[in-house]
């Protein structure tokens with residue numbers, strides 16, 4: 001009510017982003033006001049483009065602009081291992097290590113009874129479909145080392161048991177309660193190297 005409507009609308013839009021309070025939103029909105037028009041247009045186009053030009057890979061459910069995604073297209077990668085992660089940022093964190101050469105499956109979330117997210121809300125059915133089709137020998141569960149991530153890993157290990165596939169969980173040493181994407185490369189590399197088979 002204190003700002004002209006266009007600015008108030010932009011502030012409101014920024015506050016809908018995670019981790020942005022009203023003060024930061026106002027600062028960002030006024031920053032946009034001072035930006036060159038071309039830069040603002042590029043910024044707006046980038047925002048629209050992530051919605052219009054990106055979708056889930058039909059194989060691994062990673063966010064992609066080609067289908068299958070570049071990783072699924074790469075036939076030089078090991079087809080016998082699938083590393084299961086919660087989201088695309090975790091995949092990027094693991095790719096950055098350049099150690100892992102297998103496939104991925106991106107769940108696009110984790111099971112969270114607290115937030116009402118059940119197994120049907122994430123990409124578990126898509127994973128099971130891959131297990132019956134493909135020559136998969138090992139599933140590495142690389143969900144986050146927090147309550148939701150552990151619950152998801154336990155659920156998956158039970159679900160996958162009938163397929164007779166080796167199921168491993170990345171080692172601890174990752175900060176408990178933490179987020180995979182923020183782990184440094186050495187910690188992440190060790191966590192995957194030290195993965196244990198779930199019984």
Ligand SMILES: [Zn+2]
Pocket residue numbers: 057058059060061062068069070071072073
């Ligand atoms: Zn893919």
